[in-house]
Amino acid sequence: MGQDISPFQAITISRRAHELKAAGQRILHMEFGQPSTGAPSAAIAAAHGVLDQEAMGYWESVPLKARIAQHYQGTYGVTVDPRRIALTCGASPALVLALSTAFNPGDRIALARPGYVAYRNTIRALNLVPVEIPCGEAERFQISAAAIAALDPAPQGILLASPANPTGTILPNAELAAIAAVARRIGARLVSDEIYHGLSYGPAIHSMLEHEPSAYIVNSFSKYFSMAGWRLGWLVSPEDGVARTSAYIGNLFLTAPSLAQHAGLVAMDSRAELDGHVEVYRANRTLMLEALPRLGLERIAPPDGAFYIYADISRFTDDSLGFCLRLLEETGVATAPGVDFDPVEGQRFMRFSFALSTEEIREALGLLEPWFRAQPRR
Numbered sequence: 001m002g003q004d005i006s007p008f009q010a011i012t013i014s015r016r017a018h019e020l021k022a023a024g025q026r027i028l029h030m031e032f033g034q035p036s037t038g039a040p041s042a043a044i045a046a047a048h049g050v051l052d053q054e055a056m057g058y059w060e061s062v063p064l065k066a067r068i069a070q071h072y073q074g075t076y077g078v079t080v081d082p083r084r085i086a087l088t089c090g091a092s093p094a095l096v097l098a099l100s101t102a103f104n105p106g107d108r109i110a111l112a113r114p115g116y117v118a119y120r121n122t123i124r125a126l127n128l129v130p131v132e133i134p135c136g137e138a139e140r141f142q143i144s145a146a147a148i149a150a151l152d153p154a155p156q157g158i159l160l161a162s163p164a165n166p167t168g169t170i171l172p173n174a175e176l177a178a179i180a181a182v183a184r185r186i187g188a189r190l191v192s193d194e195i196y197h198g199l200s201y202g203p204a205i206h207s208m209l210e211h212e213p214s215a216y217i218v219n220s221f222s223k224y225f226s227m228a229g230w231r232l233g234w235l236v237s238p239e240d241g242v243a244r245t246s247a248y249i250g251n252l253f254l255t256a257p258s259l260a261q262h263a264g265l266v267a268m269d270s271r272a273e274l275d276g277h278v279e280v281y282r283a284n285r286t287l288m289l290e291a292l293p294r295l296g297l298e299r300i301a302p303p304d305g306a307f308y309i310y311a312d313i314s315r316f317t318d319d320s321l322g323f324c325l326r327l328l329e330e331t332g333v334a335t336a337p338g339v340d341f342d343p344v345e346g347q348r349f350m351r352f353s354f355a356l357s358t359e360e361i362r363e364a365l366g367l368l369e370p371w372f373r374a375q376p377r378r
């Protein structure tokens with residue numbers, strides 16, 4: 001039997017935001033990590049074209065798998081046989097596939113805390129055991145080779161994300177290499193969630209595949225490619241995992257949406273438009289980093305990538321969900337409470353997503369500044 005898992009509280013916030021919107025209130029959505037932009041225009045045009053011509057049956061796009069393989073060669077200098085690539089309905093099923101095919105019930109999976117809410121919960125739902133490594137400001141909220149090596153007993157798996165959610169911090173390439181070396185030494189399988197690749201404001205982003213060919217790599221069209229609702233992603237399995245992944249996907253999920261596969265292929269060559277979004281996020285990040293100290297939010301790890309800022313709100317509250325709900329009711333700005341990402345320390349953090357237009361970020365900051373200034377400090 002599966003284990004009970006906790007709900008995603010950002011959904012609670014979002015539901016309330018939509019109720020307020022329906023009642024006529026202006027809402028600024030900073031609660032979910034999703035671009036406010038649509039799919040690249042050429043991808044949308046391609047989708048319109050195929051809709052008139054195709055029956056949209058079950059389908060696995062051979063050209064898309066080949067294009068993804070080419071992306072690994074071009075971006076990271078890594079050769080990936082397209083047979084190793086499974087197309088999925090986003091990173092979420094890719095994560096389920098990786099965890100369910102690579103591990104046995106009861107296996108211990110090491111991961112950073114704070115981390116993406118679904119990691120802990122998906123691990124539990126699959127009857128695996130999350131081993132959360134507390135990662136504070138000093139560690140820039142990221143897992144390290146040394147922290148993994150210190151685990152006793154050693155875990156059977158390691159799940160990592162760089163850039164990370166909720167902090168946007170990027171693991172340097174040398175640390176990725178060190179983590180791969182520790183994993184090999186202790187015999188742990190790596191699962192690397194690379195969903196925020198393409199979204200960096202400086203540091204280079206490297207793939208775990210550059211260091212460990214036996215790692216499972218999760219990725220998606222939801223973030224850089226701005227196609228969250230199209231539900232398209234992929235999993236790269238190691239050679240020894242391909243047959244099992246393919247059997248699992250055929251039984252558990254069948255295929256990814258055909259329309260999204262057509263559009264995704266075109267999106268992969270829409271870099272100019274997509275890099276334009278990154279420039280908007282870069283400007284938004286700068287505005288946020290300038291403004292947050294004026295709000296009394298000085299304790300933040302400036303994000304290297306993704307589109308999040310994770311801020312310490314302990315001087316205001318020890319109830320991050322209540323705080324985010326009150327902020328929403330009183331300003332119309334929806335944010336995510338830290339409890340989603342960290343069940344232990346998360347009461348004193350909140351996450352802002354800045355994947356909005358720069359105009360919206362300015363508007364949000366105009367509302368946040370007086371509200372935060374008016375809050376009693378503890």
Ligand SMILES: Cc1ncc(COP(=O)(O)O)c(C=O)c1O
Pocket residue numbers: 033089090091092093116161164165193195219220221222228232233
């Ligand atoms: C780190 C991380 N992994 C996976 C996902 C799931 O993404 P998808 O929409 O591709 O299922 C998200 C979504 O926010 C995420 O932040």
